[in-house]
Amino acid sequence: MSELLDAIAGVPNACEPLPGLVAGGQPQALHIAALKRAGCEVLLDIREKMEPRPVGVPDDIEAAGLEYINIPVGHARGSDVTLARIRETVKQLVDKKRKAFFYCSSGNRVGASLIPYLMLDQGFEQEEAVNTAMRCGMRSAELMEWALDYVKRHTAST
Template sequence: MTPRIAFAAACLLAPLFATVAIAADPPGAAIPAAAPTEATAPAILARQPLPRVYSAGQPAANEWAGIAGHGVTTVIDLRPDSERPGRDEAAEVRAAGMAYHPIPVAGAHDLTPEAARTLWQAIDAAPGKVLVHCASGNRAGALLAIAAAREGGMTPEQALELGREGGMTSTEPRVREVLGLPAASGNP
């Protein structure tokens, strides 16, 4: 048998031998787990509306290390300090090795082209993955939508969809207003 044929035969028969080996194990024997190929992202990073941008609600103080461990280098916090009494998020984020940028957006009235420009510039300047968060993701998705349309070259409709993917819900009427889109049917 030539080396090439032997290699092909080994490749074809390897799964068969693995199946036989597993079947031959006594009942209840532990089957070794496959080695993970990439670390699983923390649940807080479930929304990723842009390739290197996550949007979320407020992370817990004990989640920053896991967020940093998944490659996030920059946290952009849209919550004003008054929404987090007793917490120093800037210190928490920096202790986990990430940069911290506050862009206070207290409500829909703060969803402005200027705030969107500031957000886009902070994302653009970040050296790696970015987490943009507010309390629930609603303001994060909304400001990302405005930024994507005003600064990122997306059409208003594309940006609106991106905002929804990012967590935008009740702020959509304000985003439509800023982007020059008509009110959604059913909205006053």
């Protein structure tokens, strides 16, 4: 287990889908400090504005010396623009080897929104990408279909 993954022990659906990128559900304040100690640089939060936030964002995260990025994803199928923003953000983090924690409230939306990046940029086959997304907490068939539809529409353009 990596130091980064150890830092989010206790977070729902904590996993490390790629080296240097950990994912899962809502962190607590103790996780923010542990992530910083483990070398994490960025927290990518895809919760919507009105969701409960046990950790003050962005203030507490930035005070801990971490960069905070929010790209809201709802609990139902969203737009291609949203998936494209997440895909590009994750690509930049991975390409620049910036350690990051990618989260929502449970990991459900994180898992689904990782599928396009895993398939289009990392070369995962669909089964491997879906299994990885499920380890991150994906449970919604609707969100999985949204992500896979995006991949189908963008496969020819990659």
